[in-house]
Amino acid sequence: MKIVGTFLKRLYDSIRREPFRRKIIIAPSYIEGQSWLMRICRELGPVMNVEVQTVQSFVRSQVQFSLYQQGLTLIGEQRSFWIIHHVMEQMASKPDSYIAVNQVKPGIAMHVHQAIMDLRRAGVRAGELRDDPFMSQQKGS
Structure with a gap:
């Protein structure tokens, strides 16, 4: 099944627009995001500089240093x-x-x-x- 005109095709086009810039795909889970990437690579072509994160992992990465500076720790x-x-x-x-x-x-x-x-x-x-x-x-x- 080809993915032309679907969400994954639009995602692929967005990723390819700036191949050397780091990109983050925010997915419901790591597994689902990795599945999207594997399907994109298999059916549309390779992509680079793409990382999969969940909403929680993205937020954690954004606030972790600020919390450390305040003497706080984000618990899992x-x-x-x-x-x-x-x-x-x-x-x-x-x-x-x-x-x-x-x-x-x-x-x-x-x-x-x-x-x-x-x-x-x-x-x-x-x-x-x-x-x-x-x-x-x-x-x-």
Whole structure:
């Protein structure tokens, strides 16, 4: 199947416009971006000076030095997952906790982590969150 007139053809044309300038393709995942490049090279011809990044990796590369200068460190998804897991265990050890310590499993922590990351990506800050919309205040906390 030829890719003439498609997104990949337009991408190829953009890449070839300035062959010696560094280009970054921002893709949903590294695998998908690499797949785009392989298909372009196979069906349209070689390209050079092209790098694949995700939105997260691009942003990280842009802010990492600035954060370092401020004495801050950007943590990754895995590290934030285990921090959230640890916080959930600490909260579960309290007597009036919504969930028992033995119920804090990686699967449950993964869903809480995903919800927190979605809120962070949406720009919602912790101070803006309230626990009153929940049926149980312990669940909200």
